[in-house]
Amino acid sequence: MTRVIEDEIRAVLIDLDDTLYPQSLFLEGAAQAVAERAHELGLNREDFTKTFRAVLARGSDTGHTIDTTLAELGCARDEVLRLTAPLVSAFLQYRPHSLTCYPRVPESLERLSRHAALVCLTDGQPDLQRAKFTLLGIEDYFRALLITDELGGRSLRKPATACLHRISEMLTIPVRNFFVIGDRLDKDVALARFGGIGVIRVRQGEYRDIPSPFDVETFDDFPSAVEHLIDTHF
């Protein structure tokens, strides 16, 4: 029997949204801010909020959520064109007063950071992702925050592997010594598979109802994933 010798884990790449904190908290606040701007621009606040929430529930990162909302509210094409830019801007400028991690996340990050270099690896609008990271108060546990959009726009979002090579350069650690923790099968798990490295999925947030394939190690929360990783690899 051949024993597979796994590479030592020297860096753990950890997703942000819905892995370390519930993104729904952020999206709800952002939806209210956009609805407020929509109201100022002459739309009905309640109708907008209801429709925007429904569109977000179908996939918050699919793009075009605001123009889709306007179209579903029955806005004519020129109205959609006129209103989309100020509403997108309201969404991107929204900053909550505070943002809180899922329970026991800071303690788990602290424990894991004693064993490996931690990198927060996230897709999204850079200023917004950086603001969320700062609001969560977890910067001290990480060696770096890497926002894939800064590498070359949306096309380099996970699961594109360019981020792995960039992090490898930054940390001077080979990609084979990386490990990934995240909530999305199509992003975090796929990235790890393309990179040939280990991964744990945490089943939380917007995509938690999507079952994991049998061969994807899955935990219900981040602290359990970290505990398992420490017990089995360090």
Ligand SMILES: [Mg+2]
């Ligand atoms: Mg995520």
